[in-house]
Amino acid sequence: MASIRLKAVNKTFGQHKVLDNINLEVEDGEFVVVVGPSGCGKSTLLRIVAGLESPSSGDLAFGDRVVTKVPSYDRNIGMVFQNYALYPHMTVFENLAFGMKAHKTPRAIIRQRIEEVAHLLDIRSVLQSKPGTLSGGQRQRVAVGRALVRSPYAFLMDEPLSNLDALLRERMRVELRRLHEQLHIPTLYVTHDQTEAMTMADRIVVMRDGRILQTGTPEEVYHRPETVFVAQFIGSPPMNLIRLKTLTDGTIAMDSPSAPVVPVPSWVRAGRHAGDLLWLGFRPERVVPKGAVAGLDLAATVIRVETLGARYHAHGSWGGSPITWVTTNSVGLAPASTTTLTVPWNQIHWFDNQTAARIVETESELLQVEAGAAQ
Numbered sequence: 001m002a003s004i005r006l007k008a009v010n011k012t013f014g015q016h017k018v019l020d021n022i023n024l025e026v027e028d029g030e031f032v033v034v035v036g037p038s039g040c041g042k043s044t045l046l047r048i049v050a051g052l053e054s055p056s057s058g059d060l061a062f063g064d065r066v067v068t069k070v071p072s073y074d075r076n077i078g079m080v081f082q083n084y085a086l087y088p089h090m091t092v093f094e095n096l097a098f099g100m101k102a103h104k105t106p107r108a109i110i111r112q113r114i115e116e117v118a119h120l121l122d123i124r125s126v127l128q129s130k131p132g133t134l135s136g137g138q139r140q141r142v143a144v145g146r147a148l149v150r151s152p153y154a155f156l157m158d159e160p161l162s163n164l165d166a167l168l169r170e171r172m173r174v175e176l177r178r179l180h181e182q183l184h185i186p187t188l189y190v191t192h193d194q195t196e197a198m199t200m201a202d203r204i205v206v207m208r209d210g211r212i213l214q215t216g217t218p219e220e221v222y223h224r225p226e227t228v229f230v231a232q233f234i235g236s237p238p239m240n241l242i243r244l245k246t247l248t249d250g251t252i253a254m255d256s257p258s259a260p261v262v263p264v265p266s267w268v269r270a271g272r273h274a275g276d277l278l279w280l281g282f283r284p285e286r287v288v289p290k291g292a293v294a295g296l297d298l299a300a301t302v303i304r305v306e307t308l309g310a311r312y313h314a315h316g317s318w319g320g321s322p323i324t325w326v327t328t329n330s331v332g333l334a335p336a337s338t339t340t341l342t343v344p345w346n347q348i349h350w351f352d353n354q355t356a357a358r359i360v361e362t363e364s365e366l367l368q369v370e371a372g373a374a375q
Contacts, residue, residue: 001028002063002186004049004154009058011044011210018044020210022058026154029184031177035197036207037233042190045207046156049188051075062153078147082159084139086131092142093127096149103150113149120179121145136164140172144179154186161196173199194234198222206230224349228279228356231349237284237313240323243353246276256320263296268350268359277353284313286347287325290340296348298323298341305333 004026011019018041026032034042047053049060051072060068067075086095093114100110118124121141131139140160147155160176161169177200180187191197197204198218206214206221206229214226225231225239232238244262245255252269253259255277262280272278282296290297298318306313312330316323316339325341332339350359 002153003027003061004186004188005059005061006045006049007059007061009045009048009055009060011041011048011053012056018210019048019055022212024205024212024215026186026188028186031180031187031189031200031202032205033189033191033197033201033203034205034207035191035194035233038192040207041210042192042207043158046158046188046190049154050077050079050156076150076153077156078150078152078154079156080140080143080147080158080160082162084131084143084160084163086139086142086146088131091128091130092123092134095131095142096127096146099146099150110149113151114145117145117149120148120182137168137172140164141175144176148183152185154188155180155183157187157189159191159193160189162191162193176200194236198234204234206233208233224358225281226358228281228351231281231351235283237324237326239281239283239349240325241351242280242318242321242323244278244280246272246274246278248274250274252278254319254321260319264350267361278359279351279353279356281349281351282343282347284324285326287327287341287343290342293342293344295342295344298343300325300339300341302333302335302337302339304335305330 006022006024009019009022010017022045024032034045036042044053048055051067051070055068058068059066062075087098090098096114096117097110100113114127118127121144123138123141123145126134126138131142134142143160161172164172173196189196189200201218203215204218204221205212208229214221214230221230221234225234228241232241243255244252244264246252246269250269251261252264252272253261268278287298300316300318300323302314302316304315306315307330311326311328312333314325314327314333316325327333351357352359
């Protein structure tokens with residue numbers, strides 16, 4: 001069974017550590033998306049898997065075969081780059097055939113494979129055209145086709161949709177995912193776009209500063225972010241984060257001039273001392289009008305409202321801290337007006353300020369939250 005396995009992989013350039021103890025597995029037929037901000041090391045990770053870079057330490061294996069020192073041309077990897085890297089002086093057919101010719105594949109097999117791939121990707125009508133005459137979507141299909149004709153062991157994709165306009169990007173996300181479900185080979189996809197990660201991945205790997213912060217399904221990463229960074233990086237608009245401070249009497253209030261006291265569950269308060277800080281987080285789309293459910297009530301002042309067709313993004317403040325919420329009803333959202341909102345108790349996330357890590361609930365504490373028993 002095909003798989004990609006990285007074990008304790010590190011990469012340094014001079015004194016700069018680009019990858020720090022990367023452990024990752026992409027199983028047979030799995031579509032894994034690596035997401036993170038520019039400079040986090042995700043493209044370097046992909047280049048190491050492709051054989052274009054060598055790790056400073058650690059091991060890389062394809063299935064049971066260790067390929068850490070195997071040259072790129074012997075890894076049988078299909079790679080799609082951001083800029084497509086098509087030869088402008090060659091036809092589409094010649095671009096597709098180039099890699100197989102370099103490996104001295106018989107002409108009959110080359111033609112057969114190109115016909116199969118062209119049919120799969122719906123590019124038969126442009127086989128005799130040159131890349132300069134094609135649309136962005138067609139060029140993207142040709143780039144995928146060139147990787148596909150050699151029947152690769154795995155697919156590596158480095159931000160392949162970033163040069164497309166928004167509408168075409170959306171269509172190609174669906175096309176790439178459909179193609180993966182037909183081929184069912186390990187795929188490692190790199191992007192800085194969290195929408196691509198959420199819509200395409202079987203599993204998401206969130207990176208920052210050369211480290212993996214969290215790995216999980218899109219639902220796991222979205223609903224239970226393990227760090228403050230993941231909470232804000234995944235989701236649009238990003239999660240609201242309110243900094244709280246423990247007071248001398250043991251209560252916890254917003255760390256702002258008005259400092260309203262916030263009802264914090266006992267298991268979050270446990271062991272905290274005066275001056276200790278923590279973060280309260282909630283997703284903008286989880287906010288509801290007051291009275292709809294039991295939860296944390298917010299008296300929010302409206303600052304600005306963005307209209308996005310079927311929904312509105314309202315930006316305001318609560319106790320001096322900026323917050324955003326999503327609604328389908330713009331009534332009562334005039335700038336400078338005040339509205340009372342509620343965040344259900346089971347939609348609130350707690351993070352430690354010092355470690356920026358999630359304060360993990362036990363099973364009994366989760367039941368307490370579900371029952372709305374915040375103390």
